[in-house]
Amino acid sequence: MEKMKIGVIGAGSISGVHLEAYHNNPEVEIYAICDLNEERAKAKAEKYGASKVFTDYNELLALPEIEAVSVCTWNNSHAPISIAALNAGKNVLVEKPLCKTVEEALQVEEAVKRSGKVLQVGFVRRYGSNTKVLKEFIDNGDLGEIYYAKASCLRRLGNPGGWFADKERSGGGPLIDIGVHVIDLAWYLMGRPKVQSITGNAYNKLGNRNNVKNLSFYRAADYDADKNTVEDAANALIRFENGASLMVDVSFTLHAKKDELTVKLYGTKGGAEVEPELTIVTEKYDTILNVSPQVDHPTFDFAGGFQNEINHFIDACKGRKETLSPVQDGVEMMKILCGIYESSEQGKEIRF
Numbered sequence: 082m083e084k085m086k087i088g089v090i091g092a093g094s095i096s097g098v099h100l101e102a103y104h105n106n107p108e109v110e111i112y113a114i115c116d117l118n119e120e121r122a123k124a125k126a127e128k129y130g131a132s133k134v135f136t137d138y139n140e141l142l143a144l145p146e147i148e149a150v151s152v153c154t155w156n157n158s159h160a161p162i163s164i165a166a167l168n169a170g171k172n173v174l175v176e177k178p179l180c181k182t183v184e185e186a187l188q189v190e191e192a193v194k195r196s197g198k199v200l201q202v203g204f205v206r207r208y209g210s211n212t213k214v215l216k217e218f219i220d221n222g223d224l225g226e227i228y229y230a231k232a233s234c235l236r237r238l239g240n241p242g243g244w245f246a247d248k249e250r251s252g253g254g255p256l257i258d259i260g261v262h263v264i265d266l267a268w269y270l271m272g273r274p275k276v277q278s279i280t281g282n283a284y285n286k287l288g289n290r291n292n293v294k295n296l297s298f299y300r301a302a303d304y305d306a307d308k309n310t311v312e313d314a315a316n317a318l319i320r321f322e323n324g325a326s327l328m329v330d331v332s333f334t335l336h337a338k339k340d341e342l343t344v345k346l347y348g349t350k351g352g353a354e355v356e357p358e359l360t361i362v363t364e365k366y367d368t369i370l371n372v373s374p375q376v377d378h379p380t381f382d383f384a385g386g387f388q389n390e391i392n393h394f395i396d397a398c399k400g401r402k403e404t405l406s407p408v409q410d411g412v413e414m415m416k417i418l419c420g421i422y423e424s425s426e427q428g429k430e431i432r433f
């Protein structure tokens with residue numbers, strides 16, 4: 082059987098994880114790589130045996146033999162590249178966040194409908210094995226009605242700088258970069274209720290804390306301590322049409338004792354934590370039980386999650402499965418993220 086030719090647009094950090102997972106999928110041929118930085122594209126092409134290298138994504142998309150692409154570029158180009166790819170008849174796996182604004186998200190959704198192609202948003206946490214285990218419990222009613230959830234992703238020192246700290250290219254700071262993962266995960270497990278109102282606060286109080294000594298953190302390739310136009314921290318209370326609510330807080334910098342990553346759900350029959358470690362809370366014979374499922378990966382398994390995501394994308398391209406993270410969910414997530422920023426700017430609750 083002929084392998085499916087794929088292209089990867091954007092050859093930076095996360096592209097390496099996509100490429101590794103494509104490389105492990107026996108149905109895929111890594112065919113072309115594109116990056117504005119030619120050296121970066123060439124290095125990845127060499128490593129993964131891709132025969133074509135481009136610096137202009139339109140040239141990659143013009144190749145009729147390419148069936149699908151991963152979009153691993155800065156957030157400001159997710160929408161235009163995804164739309165161009167769909168218009169060229171390609172299936173698209175676009176990294177999170179779907180884009181920078183709700184308007185862009187709706188344009189991508191329109192292009193998906195028009196093209197009839199698959200677009201999968203890179204909400205990789207949905208593909209984690211701990212999420213899959215918990216989803217089965219939820220789908221079988223073990224938690225009852227989930228009416229409250231909490232999601233936190235706090236870095237005390239972790240503004241990566243570079244494009245991440247440039248609002249023009251990123252669309253925002255910790256909320257749109259790391260908050261999106263935990264908000265989406267909680268929302269997905271809550272059953273994707275429609276958002277009704279949002280009260281949000283975004284803070285620019287500490288900057289990137291580049292003064293801090295003796296503690297290291299990840300820096301983007303073009304880190305420049307003097308450039309930072311994104312928020313340091315944000316929080317929100319999101320209310321849904323079904324009456325459920327979600328509380329969120331995120332940060333790149335914060336005077337917190339330690340970093341934190343938690344996603345917790347509370348229902349009428351039970352509760353659950355999917356991060357930091359899969360746990361199910363329940364009650365039996367009037368006794369409360371904290372249940373620890375015995376699984377290989379009680380917390381998010383990075384490589385395994387991406388492998389599941391890429392394998393699922395290929396299955397969706399082949400028509401064997403529906404994607405778990407369709408464009409409509411990307412649109413709803415942009416409404417939530419942009420709603421938090423908007424509520425903060427206006428100093429009041431946003432209603433939908």
Ligand SMILES: NC(=O)c1ccc[n+]([C@@H]2O[C@H](COP(=O)([O-])OP(=O)(O)OC[C@H]3O[C@@H](n4cnc5c(N)ncnc54)[C@H](O)[C@@H]3O)[C@@H](O)[C@H]2O)c1
Nearest residue numbers: 091092093094095096116117118153154155156158176177
């Ligand atoms: N799912 C996850 O867990 C996860 C983790 C990290 C990053 N991401 C997402 O992946 C994307 C890339 O992040 P990264 O960490 O790899 O950044 P990066 O800076 O390491 O790489 C981005 C690359 O895209 C290239 N690029 C930008 N615009 C381009 C264009 N128009 N055409 C061609 N190339 C272009 C840049 O030159 C750069 O090499 C972001 O959207 C980010 O949010 C997701």
